[in-house]
Amino acid sequence: MRHDYDVIVAGVGGVGSAALYYAARAGKKVLGIERHAIGHDLGSSHGHTRAIRLAYFEHVDYVPLLHESYALWEELERECGESLYRELGLLEIGPPDGEVVPGVLASAHEHGLDIETLDDGEISRRFPGFRAAPGQVGVLEHRAGVLFVERCIHAYVNTARKHGAEVLENTELLHWQASSDGVRVATSGGEFTSEHLIIAGGAWAGTLLGELGLPLKVLRQSMFWYTAESKVYTPEGSCPVFLFETPRGVFYGFPALEGRGLKVAEHSGGIPVKDPAKIDREIRTQDQRNIEQFLASYLPGMGHRLEGHAACLYTMSPDGHFILDRHPSHPRVVFAAGLSGHGFKMVPVLGRTLVKLTCAGGTNAPIDFLSLRRF
Numbered sequence: 001m002r003h004d005y006d007v008i009v010a011g012v013g014g015v016g017s018a019a020l021y022y023a024a025r026a027g028k029k030v031l032g033i034e035r036h037a038i039g040h041d042l043g044s045s046h047g048h049t050r051a052i053r054l055a056y057f058e059h060v061d062y063v064p065l066l067h068e069s070y071a072l073w074e075e076l077e078r079e080c081g082e083s084l085y086r087e088l089g090l091l092e093i094g095p096p097d098g099e100v101v102p103g104v105l106a107s108a109h110e111h112g113l114d115i116e117t118l119d120d121g122e123i124s125r126r127f128p129g130f131r132a133a134p135g136q137v138g139v140l141e142h143r144a145g146v147l148f149v150e151r152c153i154h155a156y157v158n159t160a161r162k163h164g165a166e167v168l169e170n171t172e173l174l175h176w177q178a179s180s181d182g183v184r185v186a187t188s189g190g191e192f193t194s195e196h197l198i199i200a201g202g203a204w205a206g207t208l209l210g211e212l213g214l215p216l217k218v219l220r221q222s223m224f225w226y227t228a229e230s231k232v233y234t235p236e237g238s239c240p241v242f243l244f245e246t247p248r249g250v251f252y253g254f255p256a257l258e259g260r261g262l263k264v265a266e267h268s269g270g271i272p273v274k275d276p277a278k279i280d281r282e283i284r285t286q287d288q289r290n291i292e293q294f295l296a297s298y299l300p301g302m303g304h305r306l307e308g309h310a311a312c313l314y315t316m317s318p319d320g321h322f323i324l325d326r327h328p329s330h331p332r333v334v335f336a337a338g339l340s341g342h343g344f345k346m347v348p349v350l351g352r353t354l355v356k357l358t359c360a361g362g363t364n365a366p367i368d369f370l371s372l373r374r375f
């Protein structure tokens with residue numbers, strides 16, 4: 001088969017934009033196919049901000065990937081000449097025997113990370129905007145902060161284009177077919193052939209990888225922005241990124257930044273979605289009530305003046321960990337799926353690893369714990 005491209009990337013959102021860049025930078029002839037415009041707000045990578053942190057409560061094995069992601073974000077900032085990350089610190093609060101605080105401490109212990117532990121009294125003395133319930137513990141990670149999500153995706157795509165990448169926006173990949181000598185893809189903008197295919201379809205990964213029957217569940221989540229009436233909820237007032245494990249669920253947020261209000265969202269819960277293209281984007285009263293109850297209990301100086309809302313998609317794997325692998329029946333096809341609501345910070349390492357799996361034939365990145373074989 002004569003190949004139009006060395007690599008085709010299906011889906012140019014978080015992971016796909018990074019894969020596009022690393023393939024182009026490796027000198028590959030690469031085409032990205034994206035159903036919407038770059039940086040759109042209909043998938044999983046919009047809403048201004050994403051948290052990045054090292055002391056990962058979800059699994060200690062992410063820490064080496066996080067170290068690499070920090071380095072790769074810095075490298076991208078240098079190359080594109082834009083600021084994509086801001087170090088604000090992260091305060092995580094919860095019961096000492098919950099999931100979050102022990103998980104953070106386990107990662108910090110295993111990987112020698114610098115974490116401060118605070119009791120409930122120290123939390124309100126150091127951070128007057130926050131209130132912890134008696135007996136709750138805080139863990140403070142200074143080297144954590146915020147990535148500006150749409151800016152990151154544009155930075156990857158613009159820089160990839162400078163390295164020669166081509167991108168078809170507003171173009172849908174309809175189906176693909178792999179054989180021993182290449183991959184053929186049919187899109188709404190024509191047919192193309194390639195040596196390799198990288199699938200980074202986010203909430204549509206299950207459809208794009210239909211024959212694998214991936215055990216993915218798509219959830220609708222909501223983000224809310226509220227006017228910060230007090231300086232203690234701004235970076236100038238030393239407000240960090242925050243995450244609370246409470247009896248009513250896990251909530252997190254970001255200080256009021258870049259002219260926007262304080263952002264707050266629930267990480268737990270979520271509404272199962274049948275068709276990710278047809279979700280209800282309106283505010284659900286119950287979601288808003290849950291958020292405002294959280295604010296009243298834990299950020300008592302915040303008013304409830306709502307400035308904005310957006311719906312977004314989590315694509316959950318059964319164990320909440322990513323799936324990053326080669327297609328078991330088609331070695332020319334690799335994919336990332338099931339980022340489970342915590343993948344953005346790691347898109348550099350995910351995109352680069354997918355490119356290595358295809359173009360270099362393999363990777364020594366420590367990703368065995370993310371393989372498809374575990375299901």
Ligand SMILES: Cc1cc2nc3c(=O)[nH]c(=O)nc-3n(C[C@H](O)[C@H](O)[C@H](O)COP(=O)(O)OP(=O)(O)OC[C@H]3O[C@@H](n4cnc5c(N)ncnc54)[C@H](O)[C@@H]3O)c2cc1C
Nearest residue numbers: 011013014015035043044045051173202312339343344345
């Ligand atoms: C509310 C919310 C808050 C979050 N907070 C954080 C956080 O603080 N920190 C963090 O690290 N992560 C966070 N996440 C998770 C993170 O944002 C996602 O894991 C990550 O952005 C997903 O990237 P993706 O590339 O898998 O999906 P996407 O960025 O959605 O990209 C998939 C792309 O594929 C395209 N596509 C799909 N099918 C086709 C097709 N057939 N043809 C062409 N194109 C197609 C889609 O249009 C889309 O652009 C959050 C997610 C949400 C929803």
